[in-house]
Amino acid sequence: MTTNELIEPRAHAAPSAPRQRGLMLLLLVANASMLAVYMGVGSVLLPLQIAAVDPAHKVAILGLVGGVSAVFATAFNPIAGALSDRTGRRNPWILGGALASLAGLAFLSTVRTAVMLGIGWCLVQATMNVYQAAVTAVVPDRIPPSRRGTASALVGLALPIGGTVGVLIASQTSDSITTGYLTFGALVAGAAVLLTCSFRDVPRPAPAPAVPRRQRLAAFLSALSHHDFRWAFIGRALMVLGYFSVIGYQLYILDDHIVLPSGLEPAAAMAILTPVSMAAMAVSTVVGGLLSDRWNRRKVFVGASAALAGLVTVVPVLSPTWTGMLVFSALNGLAFGCFMAVDTAVVTLVLPRAEDAARDMGVLNIANAGPQIIAPFVASAIVTAFGGYSALFLVGGALSLLGALAVLPIRSVR
Template identity: 80%
Template sequence: MTTDELIHPKLTEAAHEPRQRGLMLLLLLANSSMLAVYTGVGSVLLPTQIAQIDPAGKVTDLGIVGGVSAVFATAFNPIAGALSDRTGRRNPWILGGALASLAGLAFLGSVRTALLVGIGWCLVQATMNVYQAAVTAVVPDRIPPVRRGTASALVGLGLPIGGTVGVMIASQTAERLQVGYLMLGGVAAGAALLLAGFCRDVPRREPSPPVSRRERLAAFLSALSHHDFRWAFIGRALMVLGYFSVMAYQLYILDDHIELPRKLAPTEAMAILTPVSMGAMAVSTVAGGLLSDRWNRRKVFVGLSAALAGLVTVIPVVSPTWPGMLLFSTLNGLAFGCFMAVDTAVVTLVLPRAQDAARDMGVLNMANAGPQIVAPFVASAVVTALGGYTPLFLLGGALSLLGALAILPIRGVR
């Protein structure tokens, strides 16, 4: 620390304020670009490409591709994070992951068989999770604890912003798939270049001591042995599984189940529904977090939002129309946004031990990633075996309602 910093700490903090604001905006851009790839490809381009290759088997094909690729995503995120920690640098992983994803997306846009599409999407998921792991680590590296709340809020806005941008790009390029893939890859690569160019790596830290598989498993089991944490984990897993079981097939739902206006194509409908849903999600994320803080009540927000997510799945069942789908998307976005915002606060309040907070939050992330692996397989089996999307909506709703009930046994939070 310099003499000026010792004598004038507040002046030094003020000098760092513009730099911190600039960094947080770059983090918002990086997270938004990443989510633009995930949603634009996963919701529009990939289902469109698979439907063109195999119209009769598209539901099963998408389920297999989505499920297998999610395994790659789940595996590569912690691996890349550990390697990034070991080297003590983030920028090479940010740049390398984004540029490799651009190459993978270019490959994905050029293939014409379901097998190669699956291989291409697995490559993109793997490389994007290298990018994601390094970008996520920038917050604890560079943002002081007193600014973490603001940083987390900005990172959270990456989903509605990136989701909307990604689906808009994908919808406009659905008839030119290779262009769409390259545009989304270019967005991620551009954001990575900006972040790496303006955000220098922090000095290398001492690597964490290695942890054996047995110790990691013991840590996992010890966290889930805690009553409140276990129920929070179950509720999150059920809600995420219900949400993604339906949303992964939204393009096919619009094509095969919903009665759209005559001149509205399914991809165009997606370009309308996504901003509606993401806008509602952004509003409820902020409102739910603020109101739950003000009233110091968490369980009621989590329970009611999960229950709402379950109940609104009935709307496309009884009214498989365009107005019905608009209403469903709005209410579902409100419910999911509020749930994810306030449930995260619940989890931080029921962590078993403060000194193991990072480890236990990592355990909770399995409730996010695991259901996204299972969801495509479950959804594909339900649609294929039960003949249509009505059973899929009802299953998604039932899972969300069970997620609402899972909040009730938690005792340590009001």
């Protein structure tokens, strides 16, 4: 899965206030269903399938499948976004992406080899990112600037809601993989039908004249020459890499590293840990954002939350128990939620030029998407090389601590 920022210069034909509220609620549903697929399938069903196909090499296979599929996700998102921009319509891409994902998930439920699992998950990632690109564009298209903060907050809640729902569905259907995949496909298709039937497309202006590719690339990357933006980019990349290196292997960690209570299976344990982590994340996202506004201090929240994320990885190493994992999940959720909320505010304050805000926030998306591509390969290599998950926790923690240090050189934000 990739993260996409919701910043654009203006909205087109903004609906009335009651319609805006209805639209934002449906956007929450659309984004939550998408994240349910990413979390439920990517964190539970797919690892279970891989373990069933080749238990001896499951770590390496999950790393390879996760890394290659993330490349597909990263590539298809901007391509689909550009195509929907060019056609001037979002609904066909939302509905088409969701229905194609339903077909991809149905196909994935039928395969029984590692190669076909990889192909199936790449197809799902590609089609889900067609859906994601179009859904993301609805906010700048239809929500006026004065309401973007509320819309972004609601969309932000999609992660804890969708992540929790996704893992709960996956854990309940872990004994029937086909049922699980079809449930997720129906969920995202239903959300797409609901959104597209409730809100029709609105006319959009013609796309700007084409700019030479080399000139576009130079302009796109120019923000990284700005001192403060560059350090914010580095800190985000390190934090995301540390987080997803550990989280992507959580099912295998529960199976092979943590001593679970008698009768508690790894999939069922995920169904407990994920709501704990996501609830903590939702709380710290709101509280961290509000307090950083009230005190007009950003760096201390970003640095402290990244440092906390680094330190708590020691807990499951010293105490590879169910209690230790619960403590880790709660504190890690608190740390990551606060970091992402306040760090986004930091980035908006260090943008080189206000008129290039959308483009430069797109650059920041590389710091979100790139580490998610690398994380499965990094995690697989660490676990294979060191023969266990303790090293993975420690490396993930070290990356987060480096992310905390990266905020120190930023000069223009307190």
